[in-house]
Amino acid sequence: LFDGISVKPSVLHGDLWSGNIASTGGEPTIFDPATYYGHHEAEWGARSLLKASLERPFCMRYLKS
Numbered sequence: 815l816f817d818g819i820s821v822k823p824s825v826l827h828g829d830l831w832s833g834n835i836a837s838t839g840g841e842p843t844i845f846d847p848a849t850y851y852g853h854h855e856a857e858w859g860a861r862s863l864l865k866a867s868l869e870r871p872f873c874m875r876y877l878k879s
Contacts, residue, residue: 824854 827834828848836843 821853823851826850826852826854826857828857830857 826849827844828850829846830844834844834846836845
């Protein structure tokens, strides 16, 4: 399943949902973290399981980066 995949631990927010995302002066801001090291896409898996909401433009921008 994971043959050929290299996973580098990343610093994750830990509580990423629409209530913890805003903008300040036109710049994105995230707050209220529960920071930990993990797989770089673990945040998205947890979001799906918990049915946490993130705006579609935010998700689409993430996928483009």
